[in-house]
Amino acid sequence: MSQIVSDDLICLEELDRGDKVEMVVNLYGRADLVRSQDRGTEDKNTKGISQTQKVTESCTIGSRFYRLMAACLGLLCVLLLTAITLLWIKTYWLQNSYTNLTLEKDRLQTNYTNMIIERDQLQTNFTNLTIDRDQLYSSYTNLTLEKDRLTTEGDKLQRKLSEIEKANQKGWLYFNSSIYYITTEKKNWRESKEDCRKRGANLVIINSRMEQVREREREREMVAFIS
Numbered sequence: 001m002s003q004i005v006s007d008d009l010i011c012l013e014e015l016d017r018g019d020k021v022e023m024v025v026n027l028y029g030r031a032d033l034v035r036s037q038d039r040g041t042e043d044k045n046t047k048g049i050s051q052t053q054k055v056t057e058s059c060t061i062g063s064r065f066y067r068l069m070a071a072c073l074g075l076l077c078v079l080l081l082t083a084i085t086l087l088w089i090k091t092y093w094l095q096n097s098y099t100n101l102t103l104e105k106d107r108l109q110t111n112y113t114n115m116i117i118e119r120d121q122l123q124t125n126f127t128n129l130t131i132d133r134d135q136l137y138s139s140y141t142n143l144t145l146e147k148d149r150l151t152t153e154g155d156k157l158q159r160k161l162s163e164i165e166k167a168n169q170k171g172w173l174y175f176n177s178s179i180y181y182i183t184t185e186k187k188n189w190r191e192s193k194e195d196c197r198k199r200g201a202n203l204v205i206i207n208s209r210m211e212q213v214r215e216r217e218r219e220r221e222m223v224a225f226i227s
Contacts, residue, residue: 183195
């Protein structure tokens, strides 16, 4: 706008003096018009600047809001990523723990199965040993009974042997599984009993034939003191 006014003044110097008044009037009129236009333009510019400032301030406020929102979203993303990382770590740890527990459970199950099998084997062995023990006890009982029987028979045989040996002694006779001592001496009952006691025998009276004792005593009735 200042450039336009300068050009008009330069042109005014080149005009004639007669035309200067008219030109000056026109110049001033034009200058007023220019000033009016400048004022309007300045007002418009002022209004535009004010509006621009308002828009700028609005943009600044909006930019701050968006920045704040972006910061919040970024922080939220960081927190979410941290939570996801922690959850993944916890899930991984739980998965490893579950795997280890599963392996431990399988190992314990295998040990339990082996112990059950071993227990059954021990139970079978115990049953077999119990049967063997009962058989041995039965055999021991039978052997004890057999031993007692043989001992009894041995005692009987020993007594018979003693009786036979005694029968071979002078004055003793073996008859019908018994040993008799026949004496020809005449004694009363008390003396005869004492004599038998000294010989380790008992005094009895037999009224019978003793054909199997001696041939020379057959068909003879006799009353004898036998011990």
